[in-house]
Amino acid sequence: MSLEERKRMILESIIKDYVQTAEPVGSRAIVKKYDLKVSAATVRNEMADLEEMGYLEQPYTSAGRIPSQLGYRYFVDILMEKEHLSAEEIDLLRKIFMESINDWGEVVNRVGYFLAQLTNYTSFIIMPAMEVNQFKHLQIVPMEDNKALVIVVTDAGLIMHRRIDIPDTISPTELKSISQVFNKTLINRNVNEMKKSDLSYLRDKLNNRRILMDKVIETIDYLLNDTHDEKIIVSGMLNILNEPEFKDVDKLKRILSVLEEDEVLKDIIPSEVSKQVDIKIGAENRAKEIQEMSVVLTGFKGFGELGRIGVIGPIRMEYWKAAGVVESLSDMIEELIREKF
Amino acid sequence: MSLEERKRMILESIIKDYVQTAEPVGSRAIVKKYDLKVSAATVRNEMADLEEMGYLEQPYTSAGRIPSQLGYRYFVDILMEKEHLSAEEIDLLRKIFMESINDWGEVVNRVGYFLAQLTNYTSFIIMPAMEVNQFKHLQIVPMEDNKALVIVVTDAGLIMHRRIDIPDTISPTELKSISQVFNKTLINRNVNEMKKSDLSYLRDKLNNRRILMDKVIETIDYLLNDTHDEKIIVSGMLNILNEPEFKDVDKLKRILSVLEEDEVLKDIIPSEVSKQVDIKIGAENRAKEIQEMSVVLTGFKGFGELGRIGVIGPIRMEYWKAAGVVESLSDMIEELIREKF
DNA sequence: GTTAGCACTCTCTTATGTTGAGTGCTAAAC
DNA sequence: GTTTAGCACTCAACATAAGAGAGTGCTAAC
Structure with missing residues (x-):
């Protein structure tokens, strides 16, 4: 050796x-x-x-x-020696991320963008599935024509909403009181706890509005389930156009169609990650779709779970740079989560 | 002739x-x-x-x-005779769109997806800038650590939110009452009216919370301004990989990088639209970036303004199909807006 | 106005040299 | 034993030439 x-x-x-x-x-x-x-x-x-x-x-x-x-x-x-971002670069990026970032999705988008820009490969960030997402606030806002908007806020700062139909006999004040009941009972419960008992308990309590309650309960369930899926953010897909190994359009098509389909890509990216930078070279990748590519990735801790961040590029990759930048930005994303959320 | x-x-x-x-x-x-x-x-x-x-x-x-x-x-x-979607196809699509669509963005995504799938070109939908967006509801939700979430709902069903810092001396109930004042004063006002007078009036009224009020006002302004930008949704970018005229990677790169950059694309797509299907063939396009492409588009009325929907593909295009499908889906999107929002 | 016939044009494919970068091997030098 | 110069050899890449084929334009007959 x-x-x-x-x-x-x-x-x-x-x-x-x-x-x-x-x-x-x-x-x-x-x-x-x-x-x-x-x-x-x-x-x-x-x-x-x-x-x-x-x-x-x-x-x-x-x-x-x-x-x-x-x-x-x-x-x-x-x-290899990893080539991390310099202290100045990190400072600069931190400033950019800090300003005008009020929403979690925005942070991720930007980090992904810079990861792609700095490496010239395709970057991905997979947000952890939030198994134990905590409920913070529920709001039912009446809209025109028998419609209302159910807004759910989690403690991770995720805001989700969905429209529902409501019976036309119900008044705005009634809606408000229903919201309040939900809020009192459910605050700071995680999804699993909630599912077990609270929701059906609530339904009984508000028996007079059974149909509406069913709808709201179903909606909450739907919305919180939504966070169970991992979200993936891909940036710089077109960077691979610059690599001479993909000057062949058919090859390009194969790769791009993998990168384009979020669901496919999520499955393809190695899922056993730690806080170490992990590098999969060509055929080391399990998925055959990317055996002519390399993946450099690491895990980051966000909201208690482990997300994944990394780049995907040709086997002929600047591993030293990719590994360094991925590591630097992974640290930064953790820090941002810790400080801002 | x-x-x-x-x-x-x-x-x-x-x-x-x-x-x-x-x-x-x-x-x-x-x-x-x-x-x-x-x-x-x-x-x-x-x-x-x-x-x-x-x-x-x-x-x-x-x-x-x-x-x-x-x-x-x-x-x-x-x-040419336009080849519209058949009644059965339209029915099928309508069913697909109707189910599980509770959010405006979702509708647009799906329509865009099908437009790309049905034509095999790249589809785009440009959502109208909402100049006269009406304010429906404001909610300030306290979060942990001196943070609160400002949620603004417009009558078009748009939900926007942003995090703000709040003084730690303020109580949740106080936040609620502030929300209420806003709601009473601003409901059903459009953005322009709002800007003119109401906001500063409000600030005076709640003088004791001047700093916070300034923040909230600024946030509302920021959020509502956000809807002034046109949003563009692009689907099926990779369809152009199938066209033999783009088997050359450099040409491909030129086109794809235009399609990828939302801002560029918004500017490039013809902006004078009516409810007629309009077809721009190659050099008829003003923007030189797409003079080797053709654009088939039409306007649709949504929330009082005119949005744009269409496809972009090679000059050697199946215009009859593209025009027909664009027209059919444009009608459908109008209908969806009318019925669901 | 329409058509058959035919020479002509130009791309595309295949075959044939030619060039040049880079190797592997051998034998001499260190 | 290790290093180096020298040299024949290999093979992609490029250029050039020859042949095939699709399709035209023109002319003259119908």
Whole structure:
């Protein structure tokens, strides 16, 4: 597993060069560019060794070498040093995020946007499913024509709403009192507790408005269930258009249609995450749809659950930068949640 | 301007054939496919005429003919018959839209989705800017740690909210009473009226809570201003990947980056719309970014203002289908607004 | 006015060189 | 034993040429 100094140096050079140019790297090129103290012939011998060990491969006889997936793996595990955002960059971003952010979705959108911009890959953020979301406030607002709006606010700052039909015999004041009953009984309960007993209890208590109550209960259930789904935010999908490996439209189509479908993408992105940056290179991905891509991701803690944030790009990826930026922004998103919500 | 019957027939055949195959159409092919009663040579003569008149062009000497933009124009204006959705399709769609739609954004998303699916082009819906949006309800909900949530509901069913900081000396009941004052004073006022006088009047009245009032007023202003922007919903962006004219990645990149940027797209889509279906073919578009595309759109009335709905696709477009579906769905969206909101 | 016939044009495909980057191997140098 | 120069060899990439085929435009006959 462990390589001699020179082999490591050569492997690293080839990877950095190839990542930059997308062209197979020749022995002469390396010697020149990183002015090694040895001749091209020596490098050639080393490269032959590295190929035999599985770290490099040749597209065809007498072309230069390109890193194999194993080569990237070795690089990522042993050689690479993450390139984090600088303190100034972080400060700048923090300022941008802090201002005019009053809504959770907005924060996520922006972080995703910058993640894509800074790495030039496609970024994704998967918001944790909120199993134990706490109920904060309910409001029933009468609208025109037998309609009312049910607004539910959770302690995580999520606001959800849904229209319902109401009997035309009911008065606004009555609606208000119903809201109040709900609020008194349900405040600070989590969804599971709520489902168990409180809702049916409420229905009995307000027996005279049974039909309406059923509707409201159903609506709350519906709305809170909604937060059980993970939400995914994707940014910079079109960044992959810049990668030469996707100059073929069919390949592009395959990849883009995966990135476009939120549901597909959610399933495809590795789900066992920790707070470590995790890197899946090409075929290391379980899902076959992205075995020609690499994923760099990490978990972040938000509202008690673990969300996922990362980028998806070509196997020929600037892993050092991607890993650094993902880590920096993951920290930042955690911090934002802690401070603002 | 007016062509003889046979010339029209030939022009139409060429357009239909070319739209389908994306290959130049030869004289022999037409005679066979649409079995005309004349020989290929005759057709050739007619085609030469049509070319001279500007309706057809030849990619190179001795290739078949393709329609010119003028040719499409003639077709669209004179020859074409719109292919609307059938009554059954409309019924089916109406059912789909009706169920589980409780929120305006959801309706628009779905309509956009189907428009893209049914035409195989990229669909867009531009929601009207609501100049005279009416205020229905305000609610200030206390959250943890000196935070509160300001929720504004408009009569169009739009719900907007924003977090604000509040002084820690204020009590929940006090918040409620402030809400009530706002509600009493502002209900059913439109934004412009509101701005003029009421807000500052309110501030005076609640003088003891001046700072908080300023915040709330600012927030309302911010939220209502938000609806002044047109919202654009784009669906099926990737449909253009299927068109052979965009098999070149650079061209693709140019187009996709236009479609991706909401702000750019809003500006590019023709803004003078009526309830007629309008078709802009290639260079007829003002914006140079989409002069290699065609736009089929129409206006729809929603909340008193005119929104825009349509598709954007290659010049070699199935205009008859696009125009028909756009018209059908435009009617449907109007109907949905009328009935549900 | 219509049509058959035919030479002509131009793209597209396939075949054939040519070039050049880069290798692997060998033998000499360190 | 390791390193290096030298050199033949390989193979993609580019250019060029030849052939095929689709489709035209024109002419002359119907």
